[in-house]
Amino acid sequence: MVRMYNTLTRTKEPFEPLNPPAVTMYVCGPTVYDSAHIGHAMSYLVFDMVRRYLEYRGYRVRHVQNFTDIEDKIIKRSRELGVDWQDLTAGYIDEFLRQMDILNVKRAHVYPYASREIPEIIRLIEGLLDKGYAYVVEGDVYFRVRADDDYGKLSGRRLDELHAGARVAVDERKEDPLDFALWKASKPDEPAWESPWGPGRPGWHIECSAMSIHYLGPQIDIHGGGADLIFPHHENEIAQSESFTGCVPFVKYWMHNGLLQLGGEKMSKSIGNLVTIDELLARHDPNALRLFVLSSHYRRPVTYTEESFAAAERGLERFYAALRPPSGPSGPTGPSVGRESPRHSPGLRGGHGR
DSSP states (O other): OOEEEETTTTEEEEOOOSBTTEEEEEEOOOBOSSOOBHHHHHHHHHHHHHHHHHHHTTOEEEEEEOBBOSSHHHHHHHHHHTOOHHHHHHHHHHHHHHHHHHTTOOOOSBOOBGGGOHHHHHHHHHHHHHTTSEEEETTEEEEOGGGSTTTTTTTTOOGGGOOOOTTOOOOTTSSSTTOEEEEEEOOTTSOOBOOTTOSEEEOHHHHHHHHHHHHHOSSEEEEEEEGGGIIIIIHHHHHHHHHHHOOSOSEEEEEEEOOEEETTEEOBTTTTBOOBHHHHHHHSOHHHHHHHHHTSOTTSOEEOOHHHHHHHHHHHHHHHHHHSOOEETTEESSOOOSTTSGGGOTTTOOOOOO
8 A cells, every 4th residue: 555644634644546546646846037956856856756656556647747937036037137038937947847857857747837827827716706715906816815714724824823924925905914816916017918807917826726727627636846835835725726616625645845955044046045957967967866865755854965965976876886787707798887877877767758
């Protein structure tokens, strides 16, 4: 029996998908305003391993991973560089997919872009308004957090103890400081789409609910992401998804990986505390990063240092040594699988079927 830890119940449970042997899995993808770092890679390696193991056990996994390609940071970055936001995000998406291929992360079956799912997002917001879970203020649409009786069940936080979370701006026009944006009215020179409430763009949280429901249905088996997404992002996903569909639970098994740390802090693009994926690949075997991640429990934080990564590389060399063909009297009987060809090591890479 497969068992997995469920963040929602805080217990390890038998894995019983909704419609076996099919498994639906949604993993939160990157916000593409800059190059991805190895903390991002850690998360996608973790869920690549989850998917590969479930497929090994005979399950048919349908994997969806989004790209957040419209967001405040993207708009700010495009202005700083004087580049169109679509050109900016397209470049980082291509870069990300190339890096995942080098790391041997299997491609998702669907990569929806937030900017291409506007009709689905609007449909979801309209449903929440019709049911009284949302309200309009001057072209903005907010979700009523207190209308959701069990809000906080994922993070274990109580409403009276909560403060406005990350990316939730304090706005005196809101009925409650904790209410979060579903739709943002457009500002001058910002990307915008037409909606029943005027031109604007989606809030961050609504994107994943709309894409998950659209491509996987109102209930899914696994939702994955980093532990930093538990609150407010995943908490808000649950609230708006279950309020819209009436299907509980929205996700049967919530899985969250620990965060990669550098210098005692979480690796983060916003503060520049990071090692980019390309920087690491320029110096190290990509399989060493996979082994580095595998060497620790996936839910625990991991500290990156040159010394700890060197230990993973030594462990990888032991794998390579075990896979090398034995040497006879006249020398090696086949090609060596070692440091001289780290990017093409057949013993550990395997095909994607693409």
